[in-house]
Amino acid sequence: MSIAPQDSELYDQAVAHLRALTGRNDARFHPGQFESIRALVEERARALVIQRTGWGKSAVYFISSLLMRKFGGGPALIVSPLLALMRDQVAAAERAGVRAAAVNSANATEWNEIRADIEAGTLDVLLVSPERLNNPRFRDEWMPSLMKSCSLLVIDEAHCISDWGHDFRPDYRRIRDLIGRLPSRVPVLATTATANSRVVADIQEQLGVTLPSQERGDAETSGDRAASERQGVFTLRGPLSRASLRLGVLNLPDNASRIAWLLEHLKDLPGSGIVYALTISAAEDTARILAESGYVVRSYTGRTDTGEREEAEEALKRNDVKALVATSALGMGFDKPDLGFVVHLGAPSSPVAYYQQVGRAGRATESADVLLLPGREDPEIWKYFATASMPTRENAEAVLAALQNAGRPLSVAALESAVNVKRTSLELLLKVLSVEDAVERVQGGWEATGRQWAYDAERYERIAEARRREQTAMLDYEAGTQCRMQFLADQLDDDTAEPCGRCDVCAGPWYPSEIDVESSRRAKNGLVKVGVPIEPRAQWPSGLPKLGIDHKGKIPEAERVERGRVLARLTDLGWGNRLREIFAADEAGHPIDGEVPADVGKACIGVLAEWDWSRRPSAVVAIPSRSRPQLVDSLAQGLSAAGRLPYLGQLELAPQSESATDRRGGNSAFSAASVWGKFRVGADLAAGLAELRGPVLLVDDLVDSRWTMTVAGRELHRAGADGVLPFALALQG
Incomplete structure (x- = not known):
């Protein structure tokens, strides 16, 4: 020029x-x-x-x-x-x-x-x-x-x-x-x-x-x-190094220690900032514990309403809060030039994603503090999200077949009743197929274009392999063998970066690592709080009639279960790690069965003790389990003994269900259909129910779609139960 x-x-x-x-x-x-x-x-x-x-x-x-x-x-x-x-x-x-x-x-x-x-x-x-x-x-x-x-x-x-x-x-x-x-x-x-x-x-x-x-x-x-x-x-x-950021990684033994560090040291971090968590429940739990200890914080997740998100963003921009405790829902687009710090409870799955999130800090200040507190559960969470976002051949072919067979546009709700894919995964898959010209969005929904299409397995495997390399790189970042800013710049292929002279690798740890006894006590007390509500299903999925089950609309109140409880979500910071150990599989991918551990059983009793039920259960009934029969039976019998409630035994598996596949993880209609007709009330259990005056506690190991509890509870109601209170060890998600 x-x-x-x-x-x-x-x-x-x-x-x-x-x-x-x-x-x-x-x-x-x-x-x-x-x-x-x-x-x-x-x-x-x-x-x-x-x-x-x-x-x-x-x-x-x-x-x-x-x-x-x-x-x-x-x-x-x-x-x-x-x-x-x-x-x-x-x-x-x-x-x-x-x-x-x-x-x-x-x-x-x-x-x-x-x-x-x-x-x-x-x-x-x-x-x-x-x-x-x-x-x-x-x-x-x-x-x-x-x-x-x-x-x-x-x-x-x-x-x-x-x-x-x-x-x-x-x-x-x-x-x-x-x-x-x-x-x-x-x-x-x-x-x-x-x-x-x-x-x-x-x-x-x-x-x-x-x-x-x-x-x-x-x-x-x-x-x-x-x-x-x-x-x-x-x-x-241009060069991607950020001179204003002071980076560090602090390895602590468990979630309680990480929360305790925040309780003790959040007040010392400059200005106001963001505390990132990997899951919604982790963000909500952390915000609750910090608030209970006097910090002015708010949670910000995919479950936060749009209006509340805007209020939270403005509160942070005005420095009305010390921090937003957020998932990745708060990322691109949030602009606060004087953001003073970013702390991560758990690491994102790639250094590039991490760079994007910490880049919110220090845009118009000479210095901002960035600290990563990695968790041992991080790789498992990375694997879950990577799997959930990847379209599968089976799902893609099912969607195309359903659209071609329909011969007319189908709404997402109508399509959901025809294929066993959850709503969020279905919407992502439709976008991918649309971009690849296999489907088209039109007035009234989606339709197949009729153009030739093939699942590109090789491409998706290349992407999956790239994701695995990124995860390995994130672990290398945590290991700290190179200047942290230079490492992040290298991951972005910026070869102009030099050692920053400020991070904990270049200059030594700049953050305190000590945690006092009181902070540890408050963190542990906050995390050991037990009991997550399970809201009852009130309506049958719209697609059930298309699957041969003639039920739609509201579930009659006389057949509904009541509000239930689980000990915790599998993603919770408190009991989540312990429950994931219980629900782990062996090397061949088979469930590991065994009796309920004593500490978990004691925590379950604590949930029952704090349950604000309007009517106390009068007996215990278990849902039969093929994968973990010992776990479910020992849980039911233990709760029966602790509560001095008669144990009426298990529901029976109906004969036609013995070869059925439990398709957990599918969409609502298919999940309900997969357990429809699966359970029946045997003669002995029916006799026990006839003698009761009050609801039964219905016990299972894991709640996912809530349809197992809904359908099993309906059978108990139809057999004369005066109310059904669901209880399980864990809630998926």
């Missing part, structure tokens, strides 16, 4: 917008920012910008949007992955004088007004989610005009395009088709802070890159970034 940036008219216009955006008259571009803007505005290029959090990627696309508008273009279209991110982006745009709006499920009442602003030419930026691009109404009514008027397409958090990335979103893959439909004059910008070379190559492929890389020397700045050009694509990659 022959014209120096500071000598160009475009530069003067761009820097004026930058100063309006920042509110500072002395603002200057970071190295690479103006080059990116120029590539978009002057060259109408496709650009990929990989820069650390806080570098100013949003400034690039907001300023480019304003410049394109000044040159007569229509609004920029920004594809953004999360509602929280859209909220922050709209707010940032408004502060800079950029007229922005978002179209999402939370503001449907504003859509007509937004569309009118687009048609009137008064909107600069429109933000949508990738899923919105496949919404039939939006696709048919909005996209044709947007394709004609759009002056810039921005793909934010572009690592979501790649199934090698840590936040893969299937709908991002359809952006390649969107780019293909754009007029050639429309520039495209993809941005991310977390992409290694493999993810970069995949993003470039999705952008339609086909030519080999060529160095673009005139875009180099002081050796701190690399740029390349591929068939109209400008790639800018």
